[in-house]
Amino acid sequence: NAGVTQTPKFQVLKTGQSMTLQCAQDMNHNSMYWYRQDPGMGLRLIYYSASEGTTDKGEVPNGYNVSRLNKREFSLRLESAAPSQTSVYFCASSGGERGTYEQYFGPGTRLTVT
Amino acid sequence: QKEVEQDPGPLSVPEGAIVSLNCTYSNSAFQYFMWYRQYSRKGPELLMYTYSSGNKEDGRFTAQVDKSSKYISLFIRDSQPSDSATYLCAPLRHGSSNTGKLIFGQGTTLQVKP
Numbered sequence: 686n687a688g689v690t691q692t693p694k695f696q697v698l699k700t701g702q703s704m705t706l707q708c709a710q711d712m713n714h715n716s717m718y719w720y721r722q723d724p725g726m727g728l729r730l731i732y733y734s735a736s737e738g739t740t741d742k743g744e745v746p747n748g749y750n751v752s753r754l755n756k757r758e759f760s761l762r763l764e765s766a767a768p769s770q771t772s773v774y775f776c777a778s779s780g781g782e783r784g785t786y787e788q789y790f791g792p793g794t795r796l797t798v799t
Numbered sequence: 800q801k802e803v804e805q806d807p808g809p810l811s812v813p814e815g816a817i818v819s820l821n822c823t824y825s826n827s828a829f830q831y832f833m834w835y836r837q838y839s840r841k842g843p844e845l846l847m848y849t850y851s852s853g854n855k856e857d858g859r860f861t862a863q864v865d866k867s868s869k870y871i872s873l874f875i876r877d878s879q880p881s882d883s884a885t886y887l888c889a890p891l892r893h894g895s896s897n898t899g900k901l902i903f904g905q906g907t908t909l910q911v912k913p
Contacts, residue, residue: 689842725807725905726905727803727805727887727903727904727905727906728843728887728889728901728903729903730900730901733900743900775842775843779899785899786831786833786848786891786899787833787845787848788833788845788899788901789845790835790842790843790844791842792841792842793840793841793842
C-alpha cells in the first residue's frame with residue numbers, strides 16, 4: 686500500500702508556464718483534496734472532490750483547475766503560473782473503511798515560480 | 800480573525816518533559832478535531848482525533864477538546880527527540896456527501912532536546 690503518491694516532488698517554473706500536479710491514492714477513498722502550504726499560513730484548501738465525477742472550490746481556488754480522472758487520481762493544473770503560486774502542494778484523500786473524515790496526505794510537491 | 804488560532808512557537812523542551820500544545824477556534828459547529836504531525840519536508844501525518852468534547856488517549860498522546868471554551872489541546876507525555884516536529888490542529892467542517900473540510904491552524908513547531 687503506497688497510500689497517497691504525488692508527482693513531481695520538485696518543480697521550477699517560469700512565470701506564465703503551465704503544469705499539472707498528479708496525485709493518486711490506492712486506499713479506495715471516495716474524497717480527494719488539494720492543499721497548499723505557505724510559511725505562516727498553515728494549509729489551505731484549493732479544491733476538493735467529494736466523489737468521482739464531482740469537484741468543488743475550496744478556500745483559495747483562483748489560478749487553479751482540477752480534474753478527478755477516476756476514483757484513484759486527482760490532478761491540479763496551473764494554467765499560467767505566477768510567483769504567488771510558489772508553495773508546497775499536498776494532496777490528501779479520505780472516505781474509506783477506517784472512517785469517513787480522516788484525511789491522509791501525500792509527500793508534497795515543492796513548486797517554485799520565478 | 801482566523802477560524803483556528805495556534806501559537807507557532809517554536810517550543811523547546813528537554814527530553815522527558817510533558818508538552819502541551821493548544822489551539823482555539825471560533826466556529827461552534829465543529830464536531831471533529833484532528834491533530835496532525837508534520838516532520839520537516841514531509842506530508843502531514845494524522846496522529847489522532849476526537850469527536851465533540853472530551854479526552855482521547857493513544858499511548859503517550861492525549862487529545863482534549865473543551866467545546867464550551869472552544870479550546871483544543873494535545874498533551875505529549877515523556878517527550879522524545881523523535882517527537883520534534885510541527886503539530887497542526889485541524890477542526891473539521893462538515894460538507895455534503897460525507898466530505899469534511901479541515902481548517903488548519905498555523906502549526907506549532909516543537910523541539911525536544913536530548
